[in-house]
Amino acid sequence: MVDTVSADTVIVLDFETTGLSPDYGDRAIEIGAVKLVDGVQVDRFQKLMYPGKRINAFIENYTGITNSMLKQSPPCKEVMTEFADFINGFNLVAHNASFDSRFLAAELNRVKRNQYGPFACSMLIARRIYPDAPNHKLGTLVKYNNLPSDGTFHRALADAEMAAHLWLRMVNDIKDSYEFKIIPFKVMQKLSRTAKNTVSSFLVREATLYR
Numbered sequence: 001m002v003d004t005v006s007a008d009t010v011i012v013l014d015f016e017t018t019g020l021s022p023d024y025g026d027r028a029i030e031i032g033a034v035k036l037v038d039g040v041q042v043d044r045f046q047k048l049m050y051p052g053k054r055i056n057a058f059i060e061n062y063t064g065i066t067n068s069m070l071k072q073s074p075p076c077k078e079v080m081t082e083f084a085d086f087i088n089g090f091n092l093v094a095h096n097a098s099f100d101s102r103f104l105a106a107e108l109n110r111v112k113r114n115q116y117g118p119f120a121c122s123m124l125i126a127r128r129i130y131p132d133a134p135n136h137k138l139g140t141l142v143k144y145n146n147l148p149s150d151g152t153f154h155r156a157l158a159d160a161e162m163a164a165h166l167w168l169r170m171v172n173d174i175k176d177s178y179e180f181k182i183i184p185f186k187v188m189q190k191l192s193r194t195a196k197n198t199v200s201s202f203l204v205r206e207a208t209l210y211r
Contacts, residue, residue, distance in 0.1 A: 011033050013156075
């Protein structure tokens with residue numbers, strides 16, 4: 001997508017995995033994603049996937065995903081090929097994007113489908129626009145902003161849906177506070193890297209370009 005595309009046209013995604021890093025052989029076990037176009041949810045994607053090995057008891061307890069559930073699921077290769085088609089051409093968002101982007105890159109590389117859009121991190125942006133939140137975990141920010149939640153955590157689609165609500169709230173809060181007519185995705189990316197004490201001046205300056 002061109003870099004002037006609106007920040008409210010994105011795919012918000014979340015992985016559940018066997019561990020913390022694909023660099024140590026960890027694999028994805030579930031992907032959930034919400035497709036937003038002009039701030040409206042138009043599609044979603046959710047699949048469990050079998051990583052070719054058993055997961056440990058901690059991951060089972062943390063996610064509620066069991067080895068028997070995974071054993072009956074399609075392999076990662078099949079799911080990730082389908083997911084590559086789903087995300088094609090869209091900018092991407094995740095809460096703690098450094099984690100999800102690593103797994104996305106690793107899994108797509110395995111199926112030779114490593115082309116995907118740029119990422120923005122909703123956690124880094126939340127740290128800049130909600131500095132008074134108790135912390136910047138997804139569940140805390142959902143409660144802090146009174147966003148919709150069914151109480152399910154650490155399942156990919158539920159977390160992706162909550163992150164999508166958070167993302168749209170942040171985009172709209174910035175629009176309202178700084179009088180943007182449109183916020184390009186690239187502005188949100190820059191915001192995530194902006195020093196916290198210069199956030200306001202950065203947004204004032206950017207808003208003059210997009211009124």
